[in-house]
Amino acid sequence: DKFPVLVTGGAGYIGSHAVLALLDSGWPVVVIDNLTTGFRWAVPAEATFVQGDIADRALVGALIADHGIGAILHFAGSIVVPESVADPLGYYENNTVKSRSLIESAVRGGVKRFIFSSTAATYGIPETVPVKEDAPTRPINPYGWSKLMTEQMLRDASFAHDLDHVALRYFNVAGADPAGRAGQSTAGATHLIKVAVEAATGKRDHVDIFGTDYDTPDGTGVRDYIHVSDLAAAHVDALDRLVAEPGASHVMNCGYGRGFSVIEVLDAVDRVTNMTIDRRVSPRRAGDPPALVADNGRILATLPWRPRRDDLDTIVADALAWERKLAERG
């Protein structure tokens, strides 16, 4: 009863973990990835891999028809906030315009279920933290807008067509597969825990703290860090939900409901590595809100999903183990 699932961006960081979670749960997987930031080797042999663009309607249409795709999990996209500030049109092209094409391919191909990688950046600077899904969505950077526009297209498409969706608003994703099968391999990463474990393995000589004058307890940015394997598991549960309850769509935060400051994260990295990683105070980064923490009441009420690897040191340790593996490989 498990139909093939099309995973876009399945060669990337979060997508590759979702592929593992789907395979582990018995779903046949077809990956489409253009390999601009992903890696062919990140896709397990048990999945079918196709190199191509999600906006290639002939290709995606053929994949849907040939494999009998019953759901699309859409991870492909660009994710770096400061990059989106510098190149907004590139972000709207890659994240919004190409998603529109993919959604159209889903509708035309009769795919009834769509799970979308959205983001807490849709909230902008929330009035209330932890933030609930019905809070105002006022992004403060093009990245957040590019994802919010896709959410809106999905809402409208679900209303008009036989296409149910779940938009998962990710908070700060970190860590790696605990079994060491996948991790974050992106070169030139900008995300805090990745940067810090790179420093721990000698790939960088320090970590910048972007802003110490925020209105937060220690002045540094506060985020809700979620383990990538827990996030991947949420997608499998969301898929089960779409299958069990046709006609319903959802928006759900994916986070643990608690925040850590940049300093708390760096302290955890020092603790886990037994090192003192050099920190440098730097100016605030464009487009960064002071604090983003999920209210995760809705996902807890809607899905069987529960946090499993939510200890910060566990997240850091898993990220570090993968980083050491990458360093060995050279």
Ligand code: UDP
């Ligand atoms: N940050 C930092 N140094 C870095 C990378 C990030 O101080 O090298 C801070 C950033 O300003 C924010 C938090 O860490 O407060 C998380 O940033 P990240 O880029 O990991 O994720 P984002 O929240 O931007 O998606």
